[in-house]
Amino acid sequence: MRNETQRTVLARADRWLGDRMRAVWDLLTGRPVSLYAASVLRIGYGLLYLVFLLREYPHRDEIWGPGSAWTPALARELFEQTGWVSVLALSDGRAYFELCYVLALITSALFILGWRTRLVSVLFAVVVTSFHARAIFMTDGGDNLVLLMALYLVLTASGRRWSLDARRNRRKQAQADGAPRPPGNLMARQLRDSRTILVTAVHNCGMFLIAAQVCLLYGSAGLYKVQGSTWGSGTALHYALNLELFRPWPVLSHFVAEHTLLITVAGYLTVLLQVAFPFVLFGRLKYPVLTMLLGMHIGIAVLMGLPLFSGAMIVADAVFLPDRFYTLLPHLCRRVGRRRDSAGPTPPAAADAAAVPAQGGPGGALVSKEPVGLPAERKGHP
Numbered sequence: 239m240r241n242e243t244q245r246t247v248l249a250r251a252d253r254w255l256g257d258r259m260r261a262v263w264d265l266l267t268g269r270p271v272s273l274y275a276a277s278v279l280r281i282g283y284g285l286l287y288l289v290f291l292l293r294e295y296p297h298r299d300e301i302w303g304p305g306s307a308w309t310p311a312l313a314r315e316l317f318e319q320t321g322w323v324s325v326l327a328l329s330d331g332r333a334y335f336e337l338c339y340v341l342a343l344i345t346s347a348l349f350i351l352g353w354r355t356r357l358v359s360v361l362f363a364v365v366v367t368s369f370h371a372r373a374i375f376m377t378d379g380g381d382n383l384v385l386l387m388a389l390y391l392v393l394t395a396s397g398r399r400w401s402l403d404a405r406r407n408r409r410k411q412a413q414a415d416g417a418p419r420p421p422g423n424l425m426a427r428q429l430r431d432s433r434t435i436l437v438t439a440v441h442n443c444g445m446f447l448i449a450a451q452v453c454l455l456y457g458s459a460g461l462y463k464v465q466g467s468t469w470g471s472g473t474a475l476h477y478a479l480n481l482e483l484f485r486p487w488p489v490l491s492h493f494v495a496e497h498t499l500l501i502t503v504a505g506y507l508t509v510l511l512q513v514a515f516p517f518v519l520f521g522r523l524k525y526p527v528l529t530m531l532l533g534m535h536i537g538i539a540v541l542m543g544l545p546l547f548s549g550a551m552i553v554a555d556a557v558f559l560p561d562r563f564y565t566l567l568p569h570l571c572r573r574v575g576r577r578r579d580s581a582g583p584t585p586p587a588a589a590d591a592a593a594v595p596a597q598g599g600p601g602g603a604l605v606s607k608e609p610v611g612l613p614a615e616r617k618g619h620p
Contacts, residue, residue, distance in 0.1 A: 270441045273398045274564035275557045280396035282553030283387050284350035290546055291343055301376045302326055302369060303335045308376055322371035352401020363388045380547035393444030452554045453516040460512030469509055472502035486543035528555055
């Protein structure tokens with residue numbers, strides 16, 4: 239009897255484990271998840287890095303070029319110790335550096351547009367890695383997250399939506415629908431199906447890695463803050479607002495620092511949001527949390543002068559928004575546009591019945607009782 243019970247329990251455990259493994263396999267290979275979110279990440283990080291390179295264009299030689307205080311020789315010496323690589327360190331010539339900078343700008347622009355995304359995503363990762371490694375001590379560290387996301391985006395199918403690749407694929411599909419399909423052999427179909435499964439699995443793993451990276455970043459940041467005495471006493475933001483290095487607008491920082499109760503509550507709320515973030519992702523509570531985190535990052539960008547870091551975090555948070563959110567955005571924009579168009583100028587107030595001129599006949603027996611300016615749909619017209 240006992241052996242039969244054990245066999246029953248083991249059989250149930252095997253079925254449960256098999257069901258879970260099949261569910262995980264279906265999740266990985268069934269369909270690509272968060273295609274719109276991947277496109278938002280592609281556009282966001284491409285745009286951030288393009289703006290970053292354009293912003294630093296007048297100072298490019300001082301940061302990454304041959305005239306940098308961190309010379310190419312020092313960079314190569316560091317590469318031997320850390321294992322980093324950079325295409326900028328292959329030559330010390332100024333013409334080579336200028337060519338690399340122009341190619342980096344072009345690569346970032348093509349990555350935003352989603353042109354040949356599979357290839358361009360690899361080039362974009364090489365660009366970000368090279369510029370980050372070349373002057374790792376010359377930047378403020380805000381591009382660390384951009385570097386990680388550029389590497390993760392190589393795994394994703396970030397060109398399936400909102401890209402030139404998606405537009406080209408739609409045109410090809412429209413042409414293929416109207417033309418007869420030649421019969422294919424079994425081997426070709428199997429290879430095509432295997433490729434689809436592999437691409438889907440790699441894309442889903444890349445998106446899960448991005449989500450896990452953001453959760454790890456928020457959770458570790460919140461736990462580190464809990465250990466600090468200034469965060470525990472609620473004075474951390476006060477000290478941060480009075481650091482000269484992070485005061486792009488001293489008057490604004492001084493004005494905010496005067497509201498001690500406000501910045502104390504904001505400090506405690508920041509720690510709470512970061513610690514709780516990984517635990518609210520599977521419910522509707524994540525939407526107000528993401529909204530508050532958006533406000534926090536905007537405040538960091540404005541008050542502390544870290545727009546690249548804040549922008550990278552805001553774009554990273556987009557991975558937790560479902561595809562239905564992005565598909566509803568165009569409908570909401572069109573609805574708002576229609577409302578603005580239909581509103582138009584304010585119609586004049588209806589005139590008093592005594593002020594309406596007589597209509598219909600010489601005696602003026604018929605008087606219009608319909609208000610002036612009545613919309614067409616109220617009159618019965620389509």
